[in-house]
Amino acid sequence: MFVTARDGTRLHVEEAGSGTAILLIHEFGGNHLSWEPQMNHFARSHRVITYAARGYPPSDVPDDIDRYSQRIAAEDAVDVLAGLGIERAHVVGLSMGGFAALHVGLIAPERCLSLTVAGAGYGCEKETEDYFRGVSRTVADSFEAQGSETFAKIYALGASRVQFQAKDPRGWQAFADRLATHSARGAALTMRGVQARRPSYYDLEAELSAMTVPTLVMVGDEDDHCLKPGLFLKRVLPASGLAILPKTGHTLNLEEPLLFNLLLAGFLAQVEAGRWGLRDPRANPAQIMRTD
Incomplete structure (x- = not known):
């Protein structure tokens, strides 16, 4: 099945199950097939796309590189x-897909039952921002010069990938x-147009806080370069865990x-039950212990 995006680009879509919709958005290093463990599991209870x-x-x-950007990636979703x-729908993304999911929440919150932002933070840390943009362009050059079959062995x-290899060869x-x-x-083109040009979370604090x-x-x-950005999202997003x-x-x-x-299922269940709300205002991060 194909869906046509607003600029005429055709996007290959697969789905399974019925019920409340879950939209899964893949990472740079993956594709739609990367979500098979989630497609298989959540199609028992949801319509999974x-x-x-x-x-x-x-x-x-x-x-055309101008047809690749963070905004376009969110619009495609x-x-x-x-x-x-x-x-x-519940919008779930990993890494590049996690950035897309978050931006869907920013540009079209009315379309989102919830957001899951997993393993998403590369390029956000201000101390490594310039390095990330430069290495993204180097990766793009390497894919073109060597081809995917060769450069995949390096990438x-x-x-943050060797943990997967050690656990599950x-x-x-x-x-x-x-x-x-x-x-x-x-x-x-994805590396140059999306990854190397997307804004840092830290530059979007006002929008995220709202x-x-x-x-x-x-x-x-x-996943060292996602830890601090993940903590930042927890701090600024009002309804986050x-x-x-x-x-x-x-x-x-x-x-x-x-x-x-398991974590995703528990989260979706709480959202659908209306039990995942804003942070309790009594949970004031400025307070260590209550004294009066």
């Missing part, structure tokens, strides 16, 4: 919902094999699928 982002076949790979006739062994190999099939041109969509932030404790997964890297939903699904 995933799609291949632009630049990821079988979705279209536009050749909204367009998938619109194309399927879905008014509101898949990043500092077969699962990690399946991830690496999928990465090797990606469009090198699409990966390069967003009241129920949000679950999930971070692996060995933070889950830190122990001895875990970046690829949360595949590295720890049982724990990821």
Whole structure:
């Protein structure tokens, strides 16, 4: 199935199950197939949708960098919902997809039952922001120069990916094999247009502080450059909770699928029961102990 985004880009969509909708948005190193453990589990109780982002076949790979940006990535998610006739959904994203989910909450909160922002924070830390933008462009160049089949062998062994390999060699190999099939041109344009140009959370504090969509932030404790941004989101988002997964890297939903699904299921149940609200104003972070 394909949905056409507002600029004419065709996006490959898959779905399973029925009921309240869950939209799953994949990371840079993955694609729509990266969500199989969640598709299989949540289709028992929900209508679960995933799609291949632009630049990821079988979705279209536009050749113009101006057709890749953080805003466009969020609009694509909204367009998938619109194309399927879905008014509101739980929006779940990992890494690049987590940024997209958060931005859907900013540009179209009326379409969101909830947000799950998992493993999303690269490039947000001010002390490493310039480095991240530079290394993103280097990664883009490497995909184009070497091709996905060759460069995937390097990219898949990043500092926050080796945890997955150590725990689940077969699962990690399946991830690496999928990465090797990606469009090198699409990966390069996504890196240059989305990753290297997206705004830091810290530059969006006012907007994030005003967003009241129920949000679950999930971070692996060995995904070092997502930990501080995750804590920042917990501090500024009024209706957020933070889950830190122990001895875990970046690829949360595949590295720890049982724990990821358990945390997500509990969150969705609380949201659907109306029990995931704003932070209690009595929980004042300036107070250590009450004395009167």
